[in-house]
Amino acid sequence: MGPVVEIADLERLARRRVPKMFFDYADSGAWTESTYRANSEDFGKIKLRQRVAVDMTNRSLETTMIGQTVAMPVALAPVGLTGMQHADGEILAAKAAAAFGVPFTLSTMSICSLEAVAEATKKPFWFQLYVMRDRDFINALIDRAKAAGCSALVLTLDLQILGQRHKDLRNGLSAPPKFTPKHIWQMATRPGWCLNMLGTKNRTFGNIVGHAKGVGDLSSLSAWTNEQFDPRLSWNDIDWIKERWGGPLILKGILDAEDAKMAAKTGADAIIVSNHGGRQLDGAPSSIAALPEIVEAVGDKIEVHLDGGIRSGQDVLKALCLGAKGTYIGRAFIFGLGAMGQAGVKQALDIIAKELDMTMALCGERTVSALSRDNLYRYGQL
Numbered sequence: 001m002g003p004v005v006e007i008a009d010l011e012r013l014a015r016r017r018v019p020k021m022f023f024d025y026a027d028s029g030a031w032t033e034s035t036y037r038a039n040s041e042d043f044g045k046i047k048l049r050q051r052v053a054v055d056m057t058n059r060s061l062e063t064t065m066i067g068q069t070v071a072m073p074v075a076l077a078p079v080g081l082t083g084m085q086h087a088d089g090e091i092l093a094a095k096a097a098a099a100f101g102v103p104f105t106l107s108t109m110s111i112c113s114l115e116a117v118a119e120a121t122k123k124p125f126w127f128q129l130y131v132m133r134d135r136d137f138i139n140a141l142i143d144r145a146k147a148a149g150c151s152a153l154v155l156t157l158d159l160q161i162l163g164q165r166h167k168d169l170r171n172g173l174s175a176p177p178k179f180t181p182k183h184i185w186q187m188a189t190r191p192g193w194c195l196n197m198l199g200t201k202n203r204t205f206g207n208i209v210g211h212a213k214g215v216g217d218l219s220s221l222s223a224w225t226n227e228q229f230d231p232r233l234s235w236n237d238i239d240w241i242k243e244r245w246g247g248p249l250i251l252k253g254i255l256d257a258e259d260a261k262m263a264a265k266t267g268a269d270a271i272i273v274s275n276h277g278g279r280q281l282d283g284a285p286s287s288i289a290a291l292p293e294i295v296e297a298v299g300d301k302i303e304v305h306l307d308g309g310i311r312s313g314q315d316v317l318k319a320l321c322l323g324a325k326g327t328y329i330g331r332a333f334i335f336g337l338g339a340m341g342q343a344g345v346k347q348a349l350d351i352i353a354k355e356l357d358m359t360m361a362l363c364g365e366r367t368v369s370a371l372s373r374d375n376l377y378r379y380g381q382l
């Protein structure tokens, strides 16, 4: 295989290095995966307006997300089980993000704990919260995020029940891994991953082990999730979470203009337009298709961010042109991590930054804040 020049190269390498059950877990969407596919396909339908003879010197990708300076408007999205793609995956991804100057978001369902990531990186990161039925546990988790120095709380609203992903059911996915002959085979054919994993103690859910009951004994991820996660979560809960946390708050998983208006009323600092990477409601529109009407509804009241389907810097630029102030990548960095650990996450960020910078230049712009619908051919109508 030749040099790594685009995110698809990292994906191919990750597929060869990560046991099938964990690679498939990342590379899956709910049911028919139509929304998962639409997320990236819809970016491809948007055309750019080429401009020429514009001074290209002194370009910069630096901007802010929720008032925090970022080297480019691309954060790492929260991804559960990141530490199963590569040993100590959350720590490595957090280090790569900190070195690059973009936010890393640690999932509630991470393998490395809040405390382990804080200790290893000594840099602030963002924490993503899932609301579970056990409110004492959630309060304790919020307090732990504060103690770990997290600089934003990302509250995910689109997963009260876990969407059904066929690949996970067929693979009998669980973390820690099960040891049926099939699972042993999948791991034995990935010796690099196995050796690497034997070198760490971080092999189960670091934030919740010993706290939330039953976590050592996962019959299936979905059964466990549906038992623990709170199906009663409502807009009324944002208040107590916001108050307990007391810092910058981002609401994740908004895909509808009416929900965006509700979110803006909570006084949160930002929303993330997201369909959970196509992993929850199959048949929902792509995030990029949903973005314009949400920006139209609340763009002057709350910062609007977007994730879902971003595989290049061009995708980032299109989201910015349609009104997003920031974006997040999930699989794009996960493939880098699975392929080659921290260096792979760095490569993913380098690739996206280069693509964003070159695209911006060829569109005749020098700063991300200058980007608008005017940079899109026919204003980006799909």
Ligand SMILES: Cc1cc2nc3c(=O)[nH]c(=O)nc-3n(C[C@H](O)[C@H](O)[C@H](O)COP(=O)(O)O)c2cc1C
Pocket (backbone or CB within 6 Å): 025, 026, 027, 039, 077, 078, 079, 080, 081, 107, 108, 109, 128, 156, 252, 274, 275, 276, 277, 278, 279, 307, 308, 309, 310, 328, 329, 330, 331, 332
């Ligand atoms: C393997 C995987 C695990 C995820 N786990 C979480 C999670 O724990 N919490 C969360 O809020 N979102 C989670 N997400 C959703 C991501 O934060 C993000 O919305 C999505 O990955 C964006 O799409 P992309 O992967 O196409 O960039 C997960 C996504 C993937 C692919």
Ligand SMILES: O=C(O)C(=O)c1ccccc1
Pocket (backbone or CB within 6 Å): 080, 081, 109, 159, 162, 221, 225, 276, 279
């Ligand atoms: O897989 C996911 O998308 C996710 O967010 C999750 C939810 C519960 C347990 C593990 C991962």
